[in-house]
Amino acid sequence: MAVTIKDVAKIANVAPSTVSRVIANSPRISEKTKEKVREVMHQLGYHPNFIARSLASQSTQAIGLIMPSSTDIVFQNPFFPIVLGGLSEGAQAKQYVLHMTTGKTDHEIYEGVVSMIQGGRVDGMILLSSKVEDKVLSYLHEQDFPFVVIGKPFKDTESITHVDNDNFKAAREVTNYLISLGHEKIGFIGGDLNLVVTVDRLLGYEKALEEAGIPLTSEYIIHNQFLREGGREAVQILLSSGAMPTALVVADDLMALGVLNALDEVGISVPEDLSIVSFNNVMIAEMAKPPLTSVDINIFNLGFEAAKSLIQKIENPNEPAKRIIIPYEIVERLSCSEPKAKKGSTP
Amino acid sequence: MAVTIKDVAKIANVAPSTVSRVIANSPRISEKTKEKVREVMHQLGYHPNFIARSLASQSTQAIGLIMPSSTDIVFQNPFFPIVLGGLSEGAQAKQYVLHMTTGKTDHEIYEGVVSMIQGGRVDGMILLSSKVEDKVLSYLHEQDFPFVVIGKPFKDTESITHVDNDNFKAAREVTNYLISLGHEKIGFIGGDLNLVVTVDRLLGYEKALEEAGIPLTSEYIIHNQFLREGGREAVQILLSSGAMPTALVVADDLMALGVLNALDEVGISVPEDLSIVSFNNVMIAEMAKPPLTSVDINIFNLGFEAAKSLIQKIENPNEPAKRIIIPYEIVERLSCSEPKAKKGSTP
DNA sequence: TTGTACGCGTTATCAC
DNA sequence: GTGATAACGCGTACAA
Numbered sequence: 001m002a003v004t005i006k007d008v009a010k011i012a013n014v015a016p017s018t019v020s021r022v023i024a025n026s027p028r029i030s031e032k033t034k035e036k037v038r039e040v041m042h043q044l045g046y047h048p049n050f051i052a053r054s055l056a057s058q059s060t061q062a063i064g065l066i067m068p069s070s071t072d073i074v075f076q077n078p079f080f081p082i083v084l085g086g087l088s089e090g091a092q093a094k095q096y097v098l099h100m101t102t103g104k105t106d107h108e109i110y111e112g113v114v115s116m117i118q119g120g121r122v123d124g125m126i127l128l129s130s131k132v133e134d135k136v137l138s139y140l141h142e143q144d145f146p147f148v149v150i151g152k153p154f155k156d157t158e159s160i161t162h163v164d165n166d167n168f169k170a171a172r173e174v175t176n177y178l179i180s181l182g183h184e185k186i187g188f189i190g191g192d193l194n195l196v197v198t199v200d201r202l203l204g205y206e207k208a209l210e211e212a213g214i215p216l217t218s219e220y221i222i223h224n225q226f227l228r229e230g231g232r233e234a235v236q237i238l239l240s241s242g243a244m245p246t247a248l249v250v251a252d253d254l255m256a257l258g259v260l261n262a263l264d265e266v267g268i269s270v271p272e273d274l275s276i277v278s279f280n281n282v283m284i285a286e287m288a289k290p291p292l293t294s295v296d297i298n299i300f301n302l303g304f305e306a307a308k309s310l311i312q313k314i315e316n317p318n319e320p321a322k323r324i325i326i327p328y329e330i331v332e333r334l335s336c337s338e339p340k341a342k343k344g345s346t347p
Numbered sequence: 348m349a350v351t352i353k354d355v356a357k358i359a360n361v362a363p364s365t366v367s368r369v370i371a372n373s374p375r376i377s378e379k380t381k382e383k384v385r386e387v388m389h390q391l392g393y394h395p396n397f398i399a400r401s402l403a404s405q406s407t408q409a410i411g412l413i414m415p416s417s418t419d420i421v422f423q424n425p426f427f428p429i430v431l432g433g434l435s436e437g438a439q440a441k442q443y444v445l446h447m448t449t450g451k452t453d454h455e456i457y458e459g460v461v462s463m464i465q466g467g468r469v470d471g472m473i474l475l476s477s478k479v480e481d482k483v484l485s486y487l488h489e490q491d492f493p494f495v496v497i498g499k500p501f502k503d504t505e506s507i508t509h510v511d512n513d514n515f516k517a518a519r520e521v522t523n524y525l526i527s528l529g530h531e532k533i534g535f536i537g538g539d540l541n542l543v544v545t546v547d548r549l550l551g552y553e554k555a556l557e558e559a560g561i562p563l564t565s566e567y568i569i570h571n572q573f574l575r576e577g578g579r580e581a582v583q584i585l586l587s588s589g590a591m592p593t594a595l596v597v598a599d600d601l602m603a604l605g606v607l608n609a610l611d612e613v614g615i616s617v618p619e620d621l622s623i624v625s626f627n628n629v630m631i632a633e634m635a636k637p638p639l640t641s642v643d644i645n646i647f648n649l650g651f652e653a654a655k656s657l658i659q660k661i662e663n664p665n666e667p668a669k670r671i672i673i674p675y676e677i678v679e680r681l682s683c684s685e686p687k688a689k690k691g692s693t694p
Numbered sequence: 695t696t697g698t699a700c701g702c703g704t705t706a707t708c709a710c
Numbered sequence: 711g712t713g714a715t716a717a718c719g720c721g722t723a724c725a726a
Contacts, residue, residue: 002465002467002703004702004703004704005703005704006703014712014713015712015713015714016703016704016713016714017704017705017706017712017713017714017715018711018712018713020703020704020705020706021705021711021712023704024705026711028711028712029711029712030711030712033711033712047461047462047465047466048466048703048704049466049467049702049703049704050466050467050468050704051398051401051402051407051466051467051468051702051703051704052402052467052702052703052704052705052718053703053704053705054398054704054718055398055399055402055702055703055704055705055717055718055719055720056703056704056705056706056717056718057704057705057706057718058705058718060398062446067431067432067435069436070429070432070433070435070436070647075428075432076630078425078428080428081422081425081427081428081431082417084414084428085414085417085422085449086417088414088417088447088448088449089416089417089449091449092448092449092450097446097447097448097468098445098446098447098448099409099444099445099446099447100435100444100445100446100447101435101439101444101445102432102435102436102438102439103439114394115394118349118392118394119394119395119396119397119398120349120396120397120398120399120719121397121398121444228630228634257634261634283423283575284631284634287575287604287608287631287634289636300417349719351718351719351720352719352720353719353720361696361697362696362697362698363697363719363720364696364697364698364699364720364721364722365695365696365697366720367720367721367722368696368721368722370720371721375695375696376695376696377695377696380695380696395719395720396718396719396720398718398719398720399702399718399719399720399721400719400720400721401702401720402701402702402703402704402718402719402720402721403701403702403719403720403721403722404702404720404721404722405702467703695726696725696726697724697725697726698723698724698725698726699722699723699724699725700721700722700723700724701720701721701722701723702718702719702720702721703718704717704718705716705717705718706715706716706717706718707714707715707716707717708713708714708715708716709712709713709714709715710711710712710713710714
């Protein structure tokens with residue numbers, strides 16, 4: 001059996017409570033006994049038992065996270081490991097650990113969250129992608145359990161702490177960028193409309209067109225999974241509709257890669273025939289041929305700040321909800337140019 | 348305060364211990380009282396407190412994992428999220444959760460492991476990449492704490508449970524494949540020689556050459572980080588040495604991608620001028636231009652089996668150490684062909 | 695079959 | 711400043 005606080009107390013000739021106070025570095029203990037107790041702790045190789053501490057203090061120093069199932073879209077996207085990195089570093093900075101489970105179905109995930117929380121395993125939760133109707137979110141909200149969502153909650157935006165990019169603005173900005181290059185036939189390929197992020201980006205895209213006086217073309221707007229296959233299919237839909245835009249706003253790099261592949265196969269070249277801007281700026285954006293102009297949404301910081309503000313919320317339960325906006329940056333590469341028709345005409 | 352076992356006991360008119368037994372589904376409780384107690388549990392929305400349970404039963408149903416720092420090589424490689432997926436699904440299957448921390452330096456990681464274990468937070472540990480001199484591994488080993496390593500331990504292979512591929516055999520096989528295509532000038536680009544996996548693959552490569560009676564050329568063997576930049580640099584070294592092989596065994600897809608990029612820049616085309624086979628078969632292998640012939644090492648299963656056998660070990664502490672070999676598969680794509688010189692001569 | 699009592703290793707609330 | 715002592719919520723001998 002491991003050495004406990006009692007063992008230390010006995011050898012140091014003090015009471016267990018004194019040892020506990022030394023651990024907590026209580027100011028009401030004399031430097032002399034502190035020294036003595038620390039000496040013994042060291043000598044015995046004492047390590048505090050987190051479980052017992054958690055039980056007594058009703059806090060675990062752990063934050064919960066439900067991983068999407070490995071078959072899931074979210075998981076296959078490089079987005080995931082990067083937020084995870086940010087989360088764990090943000091947690092680590094405040095001496096918190098990450099506590100993870102997986103769930104295959106929505107129901108499994110829900111049950112996982114409930115047992116994590118009711119079981120007292122974690123002090124707070126991180127919610128990854130928020131859907132339009134999110135049972136988990138509603139649950140946490142009504143339980144008044146500390147949580148923060150990465151992305152934008154569909155409703156109650158004001159009362160839920162979340163960290164997000166200004167996706168609306170970003171989408172408007174990249175669309176304007178394409179417009180400024182001379183494009184008018186601009187399409188949008190986004191993910192599941194149940195995901196709030198898709199909605200935001202779509203709205204930004206629409207807003208930009210509207211402001212430029214360009215009418216929306218419904219054939220130009222396609223939704224699919226945030227995956228490479230989603231991008232491929234989107235191109236096929238576009239092709240079969242007969243109406244091909246000259247530029248595309250794609251809501252995810254992986255999708256954009258699928259788009260690139262599909263275009264390559266049918267001999268449409270980027271950026272000569274078609275310009276593309278995408279979102280996230282993960283490694284593949286740089287690797288693609290041609291390298292993609294992409295919106296760097298600073299994924300790592302999304303995670304880092306989420307962890308930070310969750311811990312803040314855990315330790316100050318009465319603070320009001322916050323919205324944290326992580327800045328984005330458009331990284332120009334080689335996937336955009338002026339539309340073909342205009343090309344010769346400008347000079 | 349949450350509803351406890353006592354509350355349930357009171358309402359159900361039984362002793363707390365009875366409720367506890369109902370939860371554990373003890374056979375010595377009558378079906379009738381079980382029914383009654385369950386009814387009350389449901390009605391009150393009772394959820395067992397994991398922390399208290401852990402303290403009493405001295406087991407946490409959690410397995411520990413130290414994430415590499417997000418700045419680290421391991422982390423940037425798509426390998427990581429995939430094993431993580433396997434691990435978490437393997438854990439989930441037996442109702443275990445994952446407990447994660449990060450560590451920037453080796454020392455931080457070591458301290459993290461010690462406090463995780465001595466703090467009683469986890470029942471077992473997963474070790475990701477095993478280095479040649481691994482303090483963490485030695486610590487766990489001498490503590491006789493349940494752990495399994497993914498990859499091959501440098502020493503004590505027989506007494507340490509690990510799950511691995513037969514990297515030696517795989518490397519020999521792909522090298523033979525290149526030889527069978529007619530190549531004789533075959534290079535090897537691997538990762539850090541401190542990583543056991545690199546050593547294994549290098550040895551397999553050397554063995555194949557030896558068996559084919561092809562002398563080793565030290566200029567053809569290069570080590571670098573398992574990253575894209577590592578691949579780029581390797582090519583530069585190769586180029587500046589003046590001796591360019593006609594084929595390359597690259598120990599990692601991401602490195603291979605770097606190789607591809609660097610070759611592209613200097614106008615060497617794959618597979619016409621140079622054949623490449625790489626390892627891991629992550630998504631980018633398929634995405635690369637040309638798509639890479641790669642050894643699929645079944646990363647997900649590596650994680651899945653690791654979690655499974657760790658839990659097995661936790662629940663049966665006396666079982667002897669096991670070695671689990673996950674099968675690999677060579678996935679042929681378009682990055683290999685016969686060497687140029689031989690090309691015309693065969694028909 | 696069920697209840698009583700104690701222990702798991704801490705923290706926290708009193709006293710002194 | 712420091713020492714008893716009671717929680718924290720549950721598992722489990724031991725009794726009954």
